Amino acid sequence: MTLAYADAPKQPHAKLQLAPAVRSSIIVLQPSESLNQTNSLEFQLALETALEQALEGVIVDLLWVDSTDDYGIAALVVGMQRAATLGKFLSFQSMHANDQLALEAAWAQQQEMSAGAWTHTFSSDLESFLDVFTHG
Template sequence: MDMTIDAIDARVVPPVALAYTKALTLPHLASAVRPRFLVLQPNGSLNQANSSDFQHGLESILEQATDGVIVDLLWVGSLDAYGIAALVAGIQRATALGKQMLFQALDAKSRLALEIEWAQQQESSVGAWKHTFSSNLEAFLDNFTHG
């Protein structure tokens, strides 16, 4: 899988190309010139054969950007469950680092699969959310909305 990595900085209008690579290696950047966002643009299929390498590369560039990573999936022809799992692992890593992970050109089917997998991961780590309130709060809300 080929990938392009670009850096975006709010002070620079056009993105600055940092690397074009097959192995997703990015030279470590000096802290003074670290980009705010890195754009990762995989090309081809994101599947069982390459999702592990993609995930490691994604986590690596999350470490190098100060604010986060934009994953542009425009050139991804197919995305299977392993690819979705790699993206979810990236979201988890970004969350742990306090950074953003944004997606571009994610088709509706893949987006739904990603949302379902993310919800399942959240439920397994923190438990199912219950949407119940105490009876006092329910009574207050009823009185407030209905007079």
């Protein structure tokens, strides 16, 4: 896995470990091979560290990722949660379509678990009021 800084074009790729004093506006993570049970925790920690150190946000370039399992998707979801908590953006680039669908499903499930299921019904009093209000 490599790391690149958006505002440091002379060194497009650096090692994953960042010095505590390094603060970039945008950090780009470029994992390679696969995001799976074996390496998803390492990636998750790198993503969280990048989010904490970036001033604005993180771009995850998944161009070189061949496969992603449920553990990899879970690491991405944790990153999305952390980005939301920190108020920073997180962008996934070059993601395979199947991984994108899996990520969207996992994110929706996570949102439902944390916020509860949404219902689209109003109380009968409100519906009656709206009927009278709109139909006179």
